[in-house]
Amino acid sequence: MIVAESAAEVRAQIRAWKQAGLSVGLVPTMGYLHEGHASLVEKSRSLCDRTVVSVFVNPTQFGPGEDLESYPRDFAHDCALLEERGCDMVFHPDASALYPPDFATYVEICSDMPKQLCGKTRPTHFRGVCTVVTKLFNIVTPNMAFFGQKDAQQLAIIRRMVRDLSMNVEIVACPIVREADGLARSSRNSYLNAQERAAATVLSRSVAVGRDMAARGERDARALVAAMKTVIETEPLARIDYVDAVDGVTMQPVDVVRDGVLVAMAVHIGKTRLIDNFIVGEGV
């Protein structure tokens, strides 16, 4: 497995692979990898000849007071996992290389799509995501890029950006990977103490309630969301950021629960903010 620190190294290797007629898959990550990331690598390996994983805690997607400094990092462990899973190249740039001191160019969706859901409390988050993903696409020039359905709004925004900016990359979504007790895998789960870890299952329990209601024919988004919130409110350590039902493509709030509607939540468990979601009509 190649470990590249510079864009130039990545470009040289990609050029060689493309000249040999090989397709390239990219899995952008912030590291501290878990089975969710591993499933993206696996998907990429099944569809592309070569798989590149970027490991980069992207400062521009963190807001003031968020967890940029404390975000968990373990590059040695990440490399071991990626080597074991058959990743071909890890791109692990330094922040100062990707963002020179006078960096100022951003890619932004200027509609209210990035203002819904997580954007309500993280107003600059998706601008940072779009910007770094654009940079990674420009460096790696992947044929396909793989994103987890857990970050559903990110996925929808990346798809929109790719379409709007005529980027020549296929975006592949991969299902949420969960722990045995239902908790969606997340690098931020490492923040939870034992008591919080137990409480955190309230997200997936709420998701399960919502999915069952929708499957049984509930069409009133307000009633569905209210029932899901009630589940979360049973947990004293949980504080709801949002639970919303939105159009799965535009992220606009909906009144009626139909197939393709995204029901998404962000919940604080102690100081840790976790997200989860489901799409109506799609399997677990």
Added chain:
Amino acid sequence: MIVAESAAEVRAQIRAWKQAGLSVGLVPTMGYLHEGHASLVEKSRSLCDRTVVSVFVNPTQFGPGEDLESYPRDFAHDCALLEERGCDMVFHPDASALYPPDFATYVEICSDMPKQLCGKTRPTHFRGVCTVVTKLFNIVTPNMAFFGQKDAQQLAIIRRMVRDLSMNVEIVACPIVREADGLARSSRNSYLNAQERAAATVLSRSVAVGRDMAARGERDARALVAAMKTVIETEPLARIDYVDAVDGVTMQPVDVVRDGVLVAMAVHIGKTRLIDNFIVGEGV
């Protein structure tokens, strides 16, 4: 010469050229081509194996009340000129293909670089330029792209965008091409009636005065700009938008005239807004 209307056609041809090991140069234009554009095509042909010219009047770089509708168009003439000059492919997309109705993603330099000079009266102009150039780069994936020094701020902004977003394209600047009497070539010169056409030489006469002063050692930017404005003010049909001396890379105003300083102007001649500039220390 290939005339492509769709991004898919362009991509297929580019893929074939790249597989054959050929390099690609891109000349982005809004059409109504003149000798300035022809010089960009010539430069591209001298440095790249294949030259693509885009002809697209980009709506997102026009503000409300600007000349989007009246901007001159003559695609048949453009094709004849390009064929004669050895262009390999023209990309002539429809606006609705590049901008679907719910288009919302923009590339923007979020510093005051795009607020200087032309940005003072055209606040969304460079966001539109960056966005369409990003799209063209993503469609054509050129090795090099060619821009005229006449649009000096655009050139500096494109260079910054390319660096910030890790775009893998070399930006090549080409000198201003002038009419025999000094007027910088511009598609918008076609707006001028005979009287205005005569008056329009005041821009290049002012540039010549500024360049001579700088060459003779004038270091006070305020004095230089004042002398240049005095020239323009002799012309009753001329109304100054701005004459400014700025850093050639950052576009920040400067007090001292040094090599590399950009001295740029925008002047209304009747209803037509024209621009011209020179870089201190560079030849005519």
